[in-house]
Amino acid sequence: VEFREVAEEARRFLSLPRPEPPTAPRPSAPRGSPEAARRLWAMAEPLAGTLAETYLHVRGIKDLRGSEALRFHPRCWYRGDDDDSRDRTRDAWPALIAAVTALDGTITGAHRTWLDPASACKAPVSTPRRAMGLLLGNAVRFGRAVDVMMAGEGLETILSLRQIVPSMPAAAALSANHLAALELPAGLRRLYVARDADAAGEMAATALTDRARAAGVEALTLVPALDDFNEDLRRLGAEMLRNGLCTQLAADDRRRMRSA
Structure with a gap:
């Protein structure tokens, strides 16, 4: 008698539920796609009390009521380019995240403003603002x-x-x-x-x-x-x-x- 049969008989005797089959890992979304934008948005946190809120206050924008389209990500991936020397950049910076939506409210993209934690200004990189997804x-x-x-x-x-x-x-x-x-x-x-x-x-x-x-x-x-x-x-x-x-x-x- 195989172990699998013994285990199945024990499960029936003890009225145990049948174990769920293992689920495949979630596939990664293509870089810059609407799905990647939606996942970034889902990982971000509310704006209140964050560096992103401080950044907007520094820009004179202090009344943020009705700004549900804005969130904060404490460590948002940044891909440098030829103008970003490695001694001035790192792989991730805090970022203000804005949801890009269609007229029906579907999230189609995201806009990122990378921030410098030391100054609450834009991060010292060549392109501190970038958008992704369907714009x-x-x-x-x-x-x-x-x-x-x-x-x-x-x-x-x-x-x-x-x-x-x-x-x-x-x-x-x-x-x-x-x-x-x-x-x-x-x-x-x-x-x-x-x-x-x-x-x-x-x-x-x-x-x-x-x-x-x-x-x-x-x-x-x-x-x-x-x-x-x-x-x-x-x-x-x-x-x-x-x-x-x-x-x-x-x-x-x-x-x-x-x-x-």
């Missing part, structure tokens, strides 16, 4: 857009504007090219495009506003006083940023502005 048409989203929303290139641009108009849904497309290709929600009535003050920013804003108007959406451009709206917030202050926005928002959207 075209998608964005880091804050709030659910119904009839009015803002869109811009950078994460910090959108977060800076939300210090002044916190109730307005917004989307950070993460680059000029991706801003031009941003997918707009059905039923949108008015779109504010926050442009950066450079040639690429102007071209992206023009492309998106043209697409929106062709779809019957009122499209207005928000222009910073300096290079971008985070620079306006940091160098000019919240009051000057508020005053500048007040002249650019439609009258019925000014009620969304936080009072001084």
Whole structure:
């Protein structure tokens, strides 16, 4: 009699459950894929009380309510390139993680901002910001857009504007090219495009506003006083940023502005 038969008879006699078959290890996700982005997001932790929150505070972004699209990873893998000398880099840095989503909320990618624990600024590497996954048409989203929303290139641009108009849904497309290709929600009535003050920013804003108007959406451009709206917030202050926005928002959207 084989041991397997003896073990099976003992199992039946003792009314023991049949053991679960061993499961195969989870296969690794292709580097830079949407699945890899979703796994990174799942491993990250809430933003509150982390180095990532401190980094945003240093950038003048202190009200982070409604920022569920942001998390923190204490040790996020960083792959150096030819501009990263080995004595200045390491394999992993703390990072601010932002979820890139489609209109239906599906996570399609992730944006990483690697941070220096000593300074709470960006890590001293050649490319401290990188995105992964499926980005075209998608964005880091804050709030659910119904009839009015803002869109811009950078994460910090959108977060800076939300210090002044916190109730307005917004989307950070993460680059000029991706801003031009941003997918707009059905039923949108008015779109504010926050442009950066450079040639690429102007071209992206023009492309998106043209697409929106062709779809019957009122499209207005928000222009910073300096290079971008985070620079306006940091160098000019919240009051000057508020005053500048007040002249650019439609009258019925000014009620969304936080009072001084």
